[in-house]
Amino acid sequence: MLSKRIIPCLDVRNGKLTKGVKFQGNVDIGDPVETARMYYEQGADEIVFYDITASSEGRGIFLDVVERVASQIFIPFSVGGGINSVADMRAVLLAGAEKVSVNSGAVKNPDIISEGASAFGAQCVVLGMDVKRVDKSEKIPSGFEVVIHGGRKYTGMDAIEWAKTGEALGAGEICLNSIDADGTKDGYDLELTRKVTKSVRIPVIASGGAGNPQHMADAFTQGKASAALIASIVHYGEYTIRQLKEHIAAQGVPMRTTW
Amino acid sequence: MLAILDYKAGNQTSVRRALDHLGIENRITADPDLLSAADGIIFPGVGAAGQAMDELSSGGLDEVLKSLIWQEKPLLGICVGCQILLDYCEENDTRTLAVIPGECRLFNPAWAEEDGTPIRVPHMGWNRVALKNGCALFNDIPPEAEFYFVHSYHPAPRPEFVIGVTMYGENFCSVHGRTGLWAVQFHPEKSGKPGLKLLQNFHAYCLEARHAQ
Numbered sequence: 001m002l003s004k005r006i007i008p009c010l011d012v013r014n015g016k017l018t019k020g021v022k023f024q025g026n027v028d029i030g031d032p033v034e035t036a037r038m039y040y041e042q043g044a045d046e047i048v049f050y051d052i053t054a055s056s057e058g059r060g061i062f063l064d065v066v067e068r069v070a071s072q073i074f075i076p077f078s079v080g081g082g083i084n085s086v087a088d089m090r091a092v093l094l095a096g097a098e099k100v101s102v103n104s105g106a107v108k109n110p111d112i113i114s115e116g117a118s119a120f121g122a123q124c125v126v127l128g129m130d131v132k133r134v135d136k137s138e139k140i141p142s143g144f145e146v147v148i149h150g151g152r153k154y155t156g157m158d159a160i161e162w163a164k165t166g167e168a169l170g171a172g173e174i175c176l177n178s179i180d181a182d183g184t185k186d187g188y189d190l191e192l193t194r195k196v197t198k199s200v201r202i203p204v205i206a207s208g209g210a211g212n213p214q215h216m217a218d219a220f221t222q223g224k225a226s227a228a229l230i231a232s233i234v235h236y237g238e239y240t241i242r243q244l245k246e247h248i249a250a251q252g253v254p255m256r257t258t259w
Numbered sequence: 260m261l262a263i264l265d266y267k268a269g270n271q272t273s274v275r276r277a278l279d280h281l282g283i284e285n286r287i288t289a290d291p292d293l294l295s296a297a298d299g300i301i302f303p304g305v306g307a308a309g310q311a312m313d314e315l316s317s318g319g320l321d322e323v324l325k326s327l328i329w330q331e332k333p334l335l336g337i338c339v340g341c342q343i344l345l346d347y348c349e350e351n352d353t354r355t356l357a358v359i360p361g362e363c364r365l366f367n368p369a370w371a372e373e374d375g376t377p378i379r380v381p382h383m384g385w386n387r388v389a390l391k392n393g394c395a396l397f398n399d400i401p402p403e404a405e406f407y408f409v410h411s412y413h414p415a416p417r418p419e420f421v422i423g424v425t426m427y428g429e430n431f432c433s434v435h436g437r438t439g440l441w442a443v444q445f446h447p448e449k450s451g452k453p454g455l456k457l458l459q460n461f462h463a464y465c466l467e468a469r470h471a472q
Contacts, residue, residue: 001373001426003385003405040451045385071276076407076449096272098409098449121306123381123409172381172409201368203379226379256385256405259451 003256004220004248005045005227006241007205008234010035012081013052015061019235026052029235033068039234040073042241043259047073048101048175048229051081063095070096080128080175084108089116093124101175103128104148107155107162110169117170126205127166128175131159131192144192151179159192160199167200174200175229177207185211185232193223205229213239213247220253261462262297264324264340265289266314270305270448274337277448281455283462291323299465300324300332301458303448304339308363308412309351311339321356328358333439333465335396335458341435341442342414350412359436361416370428378428381411388423388433388445396434396441396460397423404453406445408433414444439468 011018016028017035036047049069051062059082066079079092080101089100089112100120106112106127116125129146132154136143144159163174176196178189188206197204203226206219216228233239249255261278263271263285271287278285285301286293294300302324304311315321328334336344343355348363355363366380385405390397413431422441423434433444441461447454 001386002382002408005384070273071280074277074280074449074455075451076409076446094272096276098273122411123305123383173383201377201379202381203383224376226384258401258403258405259453 001254003045003254004225005205006043006216006244006255007046007048007227007229008039008044008241009048009050009207009229009231011050011052011231012062012065014058015065017235018052019232032065033072035235036069036077037072039241040075043245043256044075044241045256046075046227047077049077049079049097050101051079053082063091066092066095066097078126080126085112086115086119089120089124093120099124099126099173101126101128103130106166107146107148107157110165113166113169113171117172122170122172125171126173126175127163127171128177129159129162129166130177130179132179133189133192142195144195147179160195163196163200167202171202173203173205175205175207177229178209181209182207183232184209187211187215188219188223188225188228190218190223193219193225197224203227213244216244217248217251217253220248221251260284260286260297261465262294262300263287264294264300264302264320266311266318266320270303270338270446273446273448274301274303277455277458281459281462283458289318289320294323294327295332298333298469299461300327300334301461302334302336302340304337304341304343306339307350308339308343308348308355309353311343312353312355315343325356325358328440331439331468333461333468334441335461336436336442337448338410338444338446341444342412344436344440344442345414345416348412358440359416359420359442361414361420361435363412364415365412366427366431367429372428381409382413382427383409386425386427386445388425389430390423390434391421394422394434394441395438395464396443396457398460400453400456400460406443406447406450406454408445410444414442439464
């Protein structure tokens with residue numbers, strides 16, 4: 001039986017692990033390679049690295065981080081942030097990542113999904129979606145709109161339609177982030193998660209809002225997510241990944257508990 | 260020394276990093292002499308079976324591989340490298356290497372998980388392997404260990420070649436072959452400690468086989 005996955009997300013800026021709330025006021029909180037290794041030892045099922053560096057110099061530092069991670073941890077990890085072309089994808093995959101996540105790059109140029117899938121295989125391409133609640137309208141019938149630039153720019157696209165389009169273009173997985181829930185620790189947006197998991201047949205990672213293990217269990221049992229992305233809940237030492245897994249497994253959710 | 264088969268459709272560097280970490284000498288190579296000199300061969304693969312077969316046959320590597328398998332060179336196929344040891348793959352209607360009888364099929368979308376929801380494809384994440392027969396690859400690996408899978412097609416070899424199965428809606432074959440010629444659908448190089456142990460077990464078998472000769 002396939003286990004549900006717990007995936008810590010590491011935001012990296014200029015080679016340092018950083019954490020912000022609602023994409024504002026980032027603070028550096030550690031070394032991404034050491035942190036990744038700690039989560040690997042604790043039983044993380046996968047790790048996501050998100051490059052929030054803007055400069056090209058920072059990009060070089062980031063690729064170096066990816067290479068160091070790849071030689072020390074032997075679970076899959078994906079990389080996102082600043083992926084705008086097949087060449088960008090190739091660079092992070094060559095550095096040792098298993099998967100690459102496209103977000104605003106795919107909104108601007110959806111073909112990057114199909115090009116990436118045919119060049120590297122669908123299993124490599126994760127469609128990252130940032131989503132905000134809006135009033136239901138003819139254009140946004142679900143009431144969930146895709147946004148980019150950390151939620152500052154609305155795209156006019158309905159999140160459910162975009163998820164289906166991403167699947168049709170060849171994405172192997174969707175990472176679904178609620179901007180409203182992100183950083184609140186009030187729980188995942190379960191309505192959004194359920195709507196998307198109902199609409200596609202590829203795996204969906206719930207993201208944004210995890211504050212305790214029950215939130216994660218809810219994302220699996222109610223949201224039908226295949227994986228749950230977490231950040232602050234483990235970055236500040238509130239919980240270890242083993243503690244989270246034990247709590248979730250106790251509710252009958254399949255978890256990998258031996259590693 | 261273990262040879263990691265070098266062709267465009269492989270995840271050679273991930274396998275190399277895992278072997279380096281274990282201190283197992285290895286070479287990424289397509290040179291028939293080096294492949295022949297190696298204690299064993301790891302045959303990785305990602306992407307599509309059709310593309311992988313094209314890459315293999317355009318360089319004549321398909322015949323090199325078959326001849327080494329015929330000479331009982333130990334070999335471990337991983338993911339797509341596991342699938343194309345069979346006769347045929349539904350993906351792009353591809354004739355494959357035919358060293359193990361059977362075929363590779365798309366996951367049946369009608370299969371459902373225990374709670375009744377249809378399975379998602381690709382099968383992506385951690386899952387267990389139930390062994391039908393003892394297998395040296397799994398020495399000292401606990402039965403509850405999980406391995407990392409990511410694939411949309413699954414092997415369906417002739418029953419006598421099934422070594423282990425995995426539950427995803429229904430049981431599918433996740434390990435097949437015979438002693439010394441093994442194929443695993445999951446990625447040992449990305450499966451944490453149990454995966455590293457499996458690679459170590461393969462290496463130990465290769466050394467034993469060499470000494471027995």
